[in-house]
Amino acid sequence: MHDLGGKQGFGPVRYTLNAPAFHASWEVRANSLYAFAVGCGIFNMDEYRHAIERMEPRHYLAASYYERSLTGMATLCVEKGLVTPKELEQRAQGAFPLAIPSAPGRTNTATCKTFKSGDRVRVREDYVPGHVRMPAYIRGKAGIVVGASPAYPFPDGHAHGIEAKDEPTYDVRFRSEDLWPNS
Amino acid sequence: MSGSTQGQRAASIEQRVSAVQALLDDRGLNASAAVKELDRLAQEQWVPQNGARVVARAWTDPAFRKRLLTDGRSAVIELGLTMPKHHRHLVVLENTPTVHNVICCTQCSCTAFTLLGLPPDWYKDFEYRARIVRQSRTVLKEMGLNLPAHIEIRVWDTTADTRYMVLPVQPAETIGWPEERLASIVTRDSMIGVSRP
Numbered sequence: 058m059h060d061l062g063g064k065q066g067f068g069p070v071r072y073t074l075n076a077p078a079f080h081a082s083w084e085v086r087a088n089s090l091y092a093f094a095v096g097c098g099i100f101n102m103d104e105y106r107h108a109i110e111r112m113e114p115r116h117y118l119a120a121s122y123y124e125r126s127l128t129g130m131a132t133l134c135v136e137k138g139l140v141t142p143k144e145l146e147q148r149a150q151g152a153f154p155l156a157i158p159s160a161p162g163r164t165n166t167a168t169c170k171t172f173k174s175g176d177r178v179r180v181r182e183d184y185v186p187g188h189v190r191m192p193a194y195i196r197g198k199a200g201i202v203v204g205a206s207p208a209y210p211f212p213d214g215h216a217h218g219i220e221a222k223d224e225p226t227y228d229v230r231f232r233s234e235d236l237w238p239n240s
Numbered sequence: 241m242s243g244s245t246q247g248q249r250a251a252s253i254e255q256r257v258s259a260v261q262a263l264l265d266d267r268g269l270n271a272s273a274a275v276k277e278l279d280r281l282a283q284e285q286w287v288p289q290n291g292a293r294v295v296a297r298a299w300t301d302p303a304f305r306k307r308l309l310t311d312g313r314s315a316v317i318e319l320g321l322t323m324p325k326h327h328r329h330l331v332v333l334e335n336t337p338t339v340h341n342v343i344c345c346t347q348c349s350c351t352a353f354t355l356l357g358l359p360p361d362w363y364k365d366f367e368y369r370a371r372i373v374r375q376s377r378t379v380l381k382e383m384g385l386n387l388p389a390h391i392e393i394r395v396w397d398t399t400a401d402t403r404y405m406v407l408p409v410q411p412a413e414t415i416g417w418p419e420e421r422l423a424s425i426v427t428r429d430s431m432i433g434v435s436r437p
Contacts, residue, residue, distance in 0.1 A: 059347050059348065060346070060347055061346050061347070061366055061369040061370040062346030062347070062369065062370065062373045062374070062397060063346075063370065063373055063374040064366075064370040065370070066370075067366055067367040067370045067371055068367060069367065069382050070362050070365065070367045070368045070371070070372075070379060070382065070383055071361075071362055071365060071367065072362045072382075072383045072384070072434070073362070074429075076360035076361050076362055077360065077361060078282075078357060078358035078359060078360055078361070079282075079283075079358070080361070083253060083254045083257045085279050085282060085283065086257050086261065086275055086279065087257050088278075088282055088358065089274075089275040089278035089279050089282060090257065090260055090261060090264070090271065090275055092278050092282075093264075093269075093271055093274045093275055093278060094264075096274070097269060097274075102326050102401070106347070106348055109348065110347075118366075121253075122349065122361075122364040122365075123253075124253055127253070127256060127257055127260065130260065131256070131260050134260065134263070134264075139263075139264075139267060140260075140263045140267075144263055145256075145259050145260070145263065146248065146251070148255075148258070148259035148262055148263060149251035149252075149255040149256045149258070149259035150251055150255055151248060151249050151250050151251030151252070151255065152248040152249060152250040152251060153250075153251055153256055153259065154250065190347070190399045190400060191399070192346050192347060192373075192397060192399060194346075194373065194374075204331060206328065206329040206331075206400065206401075206402040207328045207329055209328065209400065209401050212400075226400040226401075226402060228331065228396075228402070230394070233373075233374070233376070236373075236374075237374055240374065
């Protein structure tokens with residue numbers, strides 16, 4: 058459910074001036090708990106994002122942002138062997154829904170091309186069962202490289218605890234007419 | 241949903257948060273103490289005034305502006321600001337009279353939170369995530385920013401660990417103001433790109 062870019066059916070943004078980041082103290086704590094877990098190496102950011110993405114779709118859509126955060130982190134604490142679902146439910150005194158187990162991830166491809174600003178590139182038409190950071194709305198589309206970032210661990214592997222060598226990441230500019238022609 | 245939860249009434253979200261925290265404490269990780277400090281950082285230290293300082297400095301110091309646009313992370317660290325380790329790169333997006341930048345994260349809610357503050361509720365909502373990439377001009381208009389047709393809109397989707405912030409155009413009437421006063425007119429939303437100072 059998480060890959061929402063371009064998804065239709067949503068209404069106006071519920072925008073207010075000086076909108077808060079948090080609405081309740083448990084939200085602050087949920088945010089701090091995941092940051093704490095990342096900080097002490099229980100899981101990495103890619104695993105965390107992927108755990109949220111693996112939430113059952115109806116739960117994902119119904120949960121608030123920080124409930125999704127908590128569900129992702131609790132799922133990982135279970136998967137890393139730190140706690141059991143039973144312990145979570147006993148402590149919470151009720152059901153504690155977790156995310157769905159992961160599909161397999163993938164490691165780096167054998168060859169990694171590098172690009173420079175101005176290069177025209179096309180996004181691969183990959184359909185990945187595990188974690189991927191490519192939003193669906195750019196799959197197969199052509200764009201222009203406009204910036205390069207330092208190398209990062211390959212998220213498709215890093216989110217699954219398998220080999221994830223650093224790879225360069227690029228800012229690529231797409232024209233909206235190419236992404237959503239005639240819209 | 242999944243797991244051993246069938247037939248059981250869901251625990252409240254507060255109980256679930258407390259359960260995770262208590263179990264981490266039980267494992268000797270001392271989560272409660274760390275969380276207290278992280279709560280403070282999230283509410284008092286990682287605030288949009290940090291980004292506003294960066295913008296005000298860029299408006300008043302051309303050499304800094306150049307460094308900021310070349311290597312954002314090093315430039316904000318110069319000002320005594322911090323970014324987490326996994327934010328390895330900060331790209332500062334310069335608005336001009338003909339280009340307007342706006343940031344989003346369609347897949348979650350990634351932001352340069354140490355500079356802009358933890359993201360506002362609407363930034364994390366499905367409406368903004370789904371629509372800003374596809375209907376940017378319409379969505380900005382709905383949010384109160386009606387950009388003339390000659391201004392190109394560039395939407396930056398935070399799909400990697402690179403972080404973005406918008407450097408707004410300095411309003412003409414503020415030329416010559418001191419840096420602190422300039423910082424006071426720079427809002428979080430203008431650094432996200434859904435409003436202008």
